[in-house]
Amino acid sequence: MSATTIHFVRHGEVHNPDHLLYERLPGFHLSDRGRRMAEATGRYLAENPQTNTAVAVFSSPLERTRETAGIILDHLNEARAELVVADPNGRRLPPLKLATDDRLIEAGNEFRGRRIGHGSGALWRPENLKLIRNLYKPTWGESYRQIAARMSAFAHEKIDAYAGRQIIVVSHESPIWSFRHLLETGHPEHNMLLRHAALASVTSVTFDCDTHQVMSITYVDPAANVA
Template sequence: MPATTIHFVRHGQVYNPEHVLYERLPGFHLSERGVRMAQATAQFVAENPATQSLAAIYSSPLDRTKETADIVCQAVNQARRVRQEKPLSVQFDQRLIEAGNNFRGKRIGRGDGALWRDGNWRLLTNLMKPSWGESYRSIASRMTDFTYEQVARYPGQQILVVSHESPIWTLRHLLETGRPEHNMFLRHAALASITSITFDSSTQKVLGITYADPAGGVQ
């Protein structure tokens, strides 16, 4: 029974001293700590027998995920050269992008541009929908489209996907509970963590889900 494993990696910490809700805005890059987090996860992926034999690497097209994916890809290719294997390149897919958020560009805190000004708080009526942006069902739809497409494309192989907290957790919650809606404050997908989902390549049934946090101790 061939099995396909997709390793979903969340990007590293973002440099955001103004505490802006950056959503899909350009220009938000990894912080110095975020780079170190991505490097720790990259080393884990390159050295761990359970993750080192990748057939492809995909990423959301946003700056922070592209940078994380590039760091992982460099480490993976360094290990592949030692094994005399063909190097991989990062492929981008719009379906992996961050969830849409009506608060984009607002700041968490006080002063001009703060989230709580101009009546924005009125959108905070339903944590499970969510009422302030793209629905969890929409996120789940695009993530499952991408996921099952790759399961069919890479039977019996492993791929790595760099995305964002909300898409990764929404997909996992759907696969584990049958519904995408969840409480955002109860997510379990730390920065630069790896959520690995293994599927039966023939039936697309989930065989197992594991989680690793290689960058959890990075300062």
């Protein structure tokens, strides 16, 4: 039985001193801690024989995911060069390159640019809270069903394209969790406050190549202790 594993990585912490809901806004980069988080996850992926033979790395087009993916790439390519990581046939693996895919982007959100907290325009002001009527089915932007559909289309395309191999995908909390929730429960709707996809964490999904059925889902948080 041939299987394809997709390792979904959430980006590291973002530099956001004004506490804005940045969503898809440009100009939001990893913080210093976020880079350290990406380094920790990059080391984990490069040292783990279950992940260091990945044959492709994809990311959302946003800065924070591309920066996280770039750090991961550096670690994986260093492992390929120094440890001579080989494929199952013993052949040396070539350096990886980053590819972006719009289907991996953060969820659309009508509150983009608003502050999270107190002050003028803050998300939690009463006039805004009126719009947040249902945490399971958000009415303020892209639906969980839409998010999961584009993530699912990406995943099923790559299951066939990389049959029997592993790839690494750097995305965002909402897309990763919405897709996982769909796979585990049959529906993507969920309470956004109960997600389990920490910054720089890795959610690995293994699919049967013939049926595209899920064989296993695992989760690790390599950056949990990064200060």
